[in-house]
Amino acid sequence: MRDLPHFGPDFTWGVSTASYQIEGAVDEDGRGRSVWDEFSHTPGRILNGDTGDVACDHYHRYREDVALMADLGVDAYRFSIAWPRIQPDGVTVEPRGLDFYDRLVDTLLEHGIEPSATLFHWDSPLALEAGGGWENRDIADRFAEYARIVGERLSDRVTRWFTLNETVVFTLLGHATGIHAPGKELGFGALQVAWHQLLAHGRSVQALRAAGAQQVGPANNHCEVLPIEDTPEHRDAAGLFDLIYNRAFLDPILRGTWPLAGIVDPVAQDGDLELISQPIDFLGVNSYNPQYVAAAEPGAEIPFEMVTPEGLEYNDFGWPIIPEGFTRMLTGLKDTYGDALPPILITENGGAFNETPGEDGRVRDQRRIDYTAAHLGALHDAIDAGVDVRGYFHWSFMDNFEWAEGYSQRFGLTYVDYETQQRIPKDSFAWYRSVIDAQRDR
Structure with missing residues (x-):
């Protein structure tokens, strides 16, 4: 294990979770149902029939958890706000939901931890699905209203905001394969959902700035993409x-362009790309491993397959462990986007x-x-190599x-006994x- 170099006095060290x-x-407290409540209670969707009904009981134990974060010594905590706590039906405001995040933010600040809020980590209000959910362009406006409500309540204390995760x-x-909520199998048609999320991003950037967000x-999730073999067919599939x-x-956010033009084009309106490409202050990058890709068999509906080659080291989720791919992914972003990054x-x-x-x-x-x-x-x-990286948030704090794997996979620095809700800091x-x-002592 290599000795870690110094990342500098202004580098942010943090941890992340999701609501x-x-x-x-x-x-409790007026929270509405989310698409994940519905999905996790649908037989056969989640391993072992698990749900998030109790999860880590953070809603009741947040003070204990924040105290543990303070003991960990992090500078910042990235958490997500549950949209159905704020607007249970996608429209009406629930004050008790805002009150909870008020208390969480204040507790973080009391412990010297910078609150870093994510507006959306997949738990849409179920009520919005009746109108098509993210297939409906109107959801971008609904999301902007939600962003305004939360931003006006919290932006006096929350300085760092993430729009969508x-x-x-x-x-x-x-939406393409149905493995996660809301469980839709739209294939390439899911890229319309992507377009509406991009619109929601642009509108929420505007709403947050108007509310005083700094x-x-x-x-975004990004990974290095590698062809399983160096042949034209596999390279094309990987591309x-x-x-x-x-x-x-x-591309739509940083360049104001759609890279799949002529391949899969969303239904768009004039001005969409200008809205999506609102200036941003940083790019959040989630990344775990490279992805190997192979060409599909001739005639397949999807022309590529995600594959896992033999001979690599894997974690317990079956994801390959290739640290150098992390470097190449980041330098690839710099090479691709240059000064726009x-x-x-x-x-x-x-x-x-x-x-x-x-x-013991x-x-x-x-x-x-x-x-x-x-x-x-x-x-x-x-x-x-010249990539401007200013912080690292480990996934996950506990x-x-x-998601679809229920409680079978453990990503935390803190062990959670789900029967007793005991927290045990791991090695x-x-x-x-x-x-x-050590970074602060240098």
Whole structure:
């Protein structure tokens, strides 16, 4: 394991979570149902029939969790706001939902932790699905109104705002393949959903700035895309996947262009790209591993396949561990977008390593330490290569509801016993704290 270089005195060290994955309390204080409530209660959708009804009970235990973050020593905490807590029916405002995030933000500030809020991490109000949900262009206006409400309440204390989280994953898994909520299988038609999310991003940037937000940007998922073999067919398949996965969610924001023109064109209106390409202050990048792609069999509806080659090291989720791919992804963004690329924050990076407490109660998750150390080293290599990266938020602060995989995969620095809700800081927690302390001592 390499020694970590210095990231500088202004580098931000943080952790991330998401509302549906940790909060629980799904029917308290006026919260409406989300698409994930509906999806997780549909038989066969989630491994072991798990739901986020209780999750980590963070809604009731946030003070305990924030105290643990303070012990960890992070500068900032990236959390998401549950839209159905704020507008249970997608329209009406629920004051008790705003009150909860008021309390959370104030508690963070009391502990010297910078609140970094994400407006949307996939838990749409179920009521909006009756009107088509994200297939309906009108949702961009609904989202802008939600952004205004939250921004006016919190932007006096929350300076860093993320608009939407991982539009690509919400599009592909939620609307193209149906693996995630809301469970739609639209194939390439899901790119219309992507367009509406991009519009929602642009409108929410405007709304947040009008409400006084100081720093605004998206949190996108990006990865290095590699052909499984160096042949024309596999290279073409990888190239198309890269357009869909990476550039379709970034070109419109940074360049005001649609990279799939003539391949898959969304229904758009004049002025859409100008709206989507509102200036942003940073780009949040979530990244875990490269993606290998193969050409599909002739005649297949989708011309590429995501594959997992043999001979690599994998985490417990089956994702390959290739730190140098992290460097190449970041330098690739710099090479592609040049001066149009704003400063980057790594908003998610981590791995599923499912170690549990030993007889002494200690969680020895050395594999997570090794993974994170390697990726921090790879991150610094990208900085040395000229990429302007200003912060790192580890995913995740604690174990949580891992979407379609339920509670089977553990990403946290903190172990959660879901039966007792006991929090146990893992070895990686102590290691990450030592990293942050060492960086500040230099």
